[in-house]
Amino acid sequence: MVNGINLALQFLDSFAFIVLAAAGLAIIFGIMGVINLAHGEFILIGAYTATLAVTQLGLPLVVAMLVGGLVTGLFGILTERVIISGAWPNYISQQTLGRDIIEPLYDRLADSMVATFGLSLILTQGARIRFGNSIDQIATPFGAISYGEFSYSTYRIVLAGVSIGLLLATYYLFTRTDFGMRARATIQDKETAQAMGVNTDRMYMLTFGFGSALAGLTGALFAPVITMQPTLGDQFLVEAFVAVVVGGPSVVLGTALSGGVLGAILATFSNLYGTFIGRIALLVAALIALRFLPDGITGFIEQLRQRRQESD
Amino acid sequence: MSRSPLSRRQFLGASGAALVTGLAGCSAGEGGTSTDTASSTDTLKIGVLEDQSGNFALVGDPKAKASMLAIEEINANGGIDGKQIETFQRDPQSDNQRYQELTRTAINEENVDALWAGYSSATREAIRPIIDRNEQLYFYTTQYEGGVCDEFTFAVGPTARQQLGIVLPYLVEEFGPDIYTIAADYNFGQLSADWVKVLANENDANVLGEEFIPLSESSFGSTINRIQEADPDFVMSMLVGANHTSFYEQKASAGLDIPIGTSTAMAQGYEHRRLDAPAMANIYAGVNYMEEVPTDSNTGDGGFVDRYFEMYPDAPYLNEEAETNYFSTYMYKKAVEQAGTTEQPEVIDALESGIELGTEEAPEVPEGETIRLDGATHHVDHHMWIMRADDEHNVEAVENRQIPETFLSETAGCNLPENPEQTQYTPVDYYEEAE
DSSP: OHHHHHHHHHHHHHHHHHHHHHHHHHIIIIIHOOOOTTHHHHHHHHHHHHHHHHHTTOOOHHHHHHHHHHHHHHHHHHHIIIIISOHHHHHHHHHHTSSOOOOOOTTOHHHHHHHHHHHHHHHHHHHHHHHOSOOOOOOOSSOEEEETTEEEEHHHHHHHHHHHHHHHHHHHHHHHSHHHHHHHHHHHOHHHHHHTTOOHHHHHHHHHHHHHHHHHHHHHHHTTTSOOSTTTTHHHHHHHHHHHHHHOSOHHHHHHHHHHHHHHHHHHHHHHHOHHHHHHHHHHHHHHHHHHOTTHHHHHHHHHHHHHHHHO | OOOOSSOHHHHHHHHHHHHHHHHHTSOHHHHHHHHHHHHHHHEEEEEEEOOSSSTTHHHHHHHHHHHHHHHHHHHHTTOBTTBEEEEEEEOOTTOHHHHHHHHHIIIIISOOSEEEEOSSHHHHHHHHHHHHHTTOOEEEOSOBOOOEEETTEEEOSOBHHHHHHHHHHHHHHHHOSEEEEEEESSHHHHHHHHHHHHHHHHTTOEEEEEEEEOTTOOOOHHHHHHHHHHOOSEEEEEOOHHHHHHHHHHHHHTTOOOOEEESSTTTTTOHHHHSOTTTTTTEEEEESOOTTOOOHHHHSTTSHHHHHHHHOTTOOOOOHHHHHHHHHHHHHHHHHHHHTSOOHHHHHHHHHTTOEEOTTTOTTSOTTOOEEEETTTTEEEEEEEEEEEOTTOOEEEEEEEEEOOOIIIIIIOOOTTTSOOEEEOOGGGTOGGGO
16 A cells, blocks of 8 residues: 555656656657657756856745756757757858858758757756856755655645646647747748748747757756756756657647657566666667557557558 | 878967067077977966866866865965966867866877876766776765766765765664665666665665665656655655756645755755755754865965855856865875976875875865875875754854764775776675665
């Protein structure tokens, strides 16, 4: 019974970690075809901004976290304009050289990896030079809940709730709003969308900014529970990439489902056999999923649906 | 690529001198060579390879700084036997492959007279074969699992048996005999956990359970549950690195309120300064040194702490390993002066004669006492402290005494002057309970 509660809480914890780690990456990779290897450093920006907003400016924690997400979103837009789409350097070169100097990185998987990897190195070392090898940390709010001889940090449970809320908000944004419709139209068929009067350039920029803001918010949310140092983003990368690949093409549903499946595997195995085996189990599960569901869970669901329609 | 007969340093030195003399209007070639040969007899060269970026930057950076402090002090006081110390200092970026490359550069191209290198045990084991092949005098200055019996390596940091040996018996006495061990999952953590079992047996305590945690892990929910399930009297923690630091914040927020003994936390990564109180409350560190160690030569006016922060006003903390880098540089100075040469075999003989340092050069010892390098094992009989953090993260010394290195000298029978070898002994070979 008590161990059942342990398992349930650990599942919520793993679920929240995987979903939040993957959310921003899933949007940027799934929707825009850009593999953002600086994803961990976007998380770093969010975490550092939130922490410094509390320790240096004295902002309340919740406000500081929103600021963390916002600042990272703005940084994402800057990244998109300068590196990914190259719009700003191209504007300058048009004025001076009379031609573009940067080919946009959309749907150029390998090229986007190299460019964003370079960005990640610059950001990590930049943080180290500017802020040193660590910064002072904020405490975890809310205390703990107790049951039997066990207790669990309340904040970790709050994180699970927040992750579900973020998924719902993202789903709503991309399916129910004007912005979402334009963004999806841009991604499905850029030329037609342009012909219909959608400013596709701006859609790319805003979607990238939104994905970045989610990554920053993840960093801000985890700032009280992880160690504040320049490579803190690395610890999210394995879960993030595994979840995106296992999730497949549908961003929101894929992230939720892979968070659920991988979270259950991670929680069960680390509860029964320890942290090390939990990690192994996660990677083995990802291997199996890639072998038998190469299009991820949502790709598999899509296949099933098509097959059923054909047999009808 | 063919190697030029001129080393890079000689080339740079010669061309630099050539440039200067060239500017002065003299004959460039001759001026260059004569300056170079003159300078090489007046100086000796020390290699310092410590992490200033990457995963171990936080703990490695103070080591590099403390080495530089010692070198600057020695140079300001006339050098070693009248020779000024030159340094070959690079950042290996916490990357063992970089360490191997830089170690080769230090030995083959820079011809260093002595080498200080490496934070983690994995790094030491990565470069030790290169050290031994080149018969290079090498100081390893991190607190570590112990057992290295190597004719060219001086492992002068405290060993697990010394660190755990002061803190574990104290915690058994204070809180009771049931122990739960959590440790980083690599050679240091595994061997330290074996030492916990050995020491538990010697102190009539028992280890209820142990868990080894990968260095990349930063979520400790299930670990905290396991500790609560086992319900020990105290926890022994040998967690390592930035990711593992999350454990202390997470156990505090989960309401796990239990005394923790450690050989790794606080003294190296100053978690009590970086984390919000009370994450580190009730943690007992067994260490030879941390900034708060209350000896006169350390925290007193003009002491080690003052001198360090005068040279590095922006440095965040003066950690355990920094002091080891500092005093071992002075040990090297004494040995060279005793040998009357920088020839490495003679310097090693001098070091093996049993160098002693007082509180001025080794701030870990109280006034009137000394620490001694044991020539037989190349280890140091350290003065050990138990340092405890309270609810506000104030650190106080609760106990201190000298703890000699006994595993190599008594149990394993390491005697390097008589029987040169290059082995690392492990507790499993000698103690049933460590298996």
